[in-house]
Amino acid sequence: MATNRTFSMIKPDAFADGHTGGILTMINEAGYKIKAIKVIKLTDEKAGQFYEVHKERSFFGDLKRVMSAGPIVALVLEKENAVADFRKLIGATNPANAEEGTIRKKYAKSLESNAVHGSDSDENAALESSFFFSQFEIV
Numbered sequence: 001m002a003t004n005r006t007f008s009m010i011k012p013d014a015f016a017d018g019h020t021g022g023i024l025t026m027i028n029e030a031g032y033k034i035k036a037i038k039v040i041k042l043t044d045e046k047a048g049q050f051y052e053v054h055k056e057r058s059f060f061g062d063l064k065r066v067m068s069a070g071p072i073v074a075l076v077l078e079k080e081n082a083v084a085d086f087r088k089l090i091g092a093t094n095p096a097n098a099e100e101g102t103i104r105k106k107y108a109k110s111l112e113s114n115a116v117h118g119s120d121s122d123e124n125a126a127l128e129s130s131f132f133f134s135q136f137e138i139v
């Protein structure tokens with residue numbers, strides 16, 4: 001069942017470069033309401049747990065290192081058709097392929113440091129949200 005919610009992270013590269021405000025503005029202007037937000041720093045181990053689905057991939061070690069390099073902003077966002085529309089808003093995983101007007105086109109530096117994460121399904125949105133937030137922290 002569609003929940004109209006998605007999970008997002010502003011990644012360490014974008015947070016460190018001061019793009020949190022700009023990214024949140026793009027998210028709000030696209031019609032999303034913030035249901036939960038926190039700044040948190042992942043350990044290498046926690047980053048590995050979050051991205052466990054990629055553990056056999058060649059880039060897993062780099063992914064853990066990049067995602068634990070500094071603070072991130074964890075977000076639960078709400079809007080109709082949240083998951084699919086957010087994937088469009090952030091653009092292609094590799095910013096070289098991201099369309100004009102997308103968050104990654106504007107703020108991502110590379111495939112590894114691609115500014116934001118967005119859930120790829122309603123099921124993963126719920127799982128990823130509960131990785132960072134208890135039910136009482138989501139309004």
Ligand code: CMP
Pocket residue numbers: 054059063093111112113114116117118
């Ligand atoms: P994200 O959408 O957060 O999901 C997994 C992340 O792995 C992805 O963004 C990229 O930042 C990162 N990544 C690094 N290398 C690759 C790769 N070769 N293919 C896909 N994702 C990669």
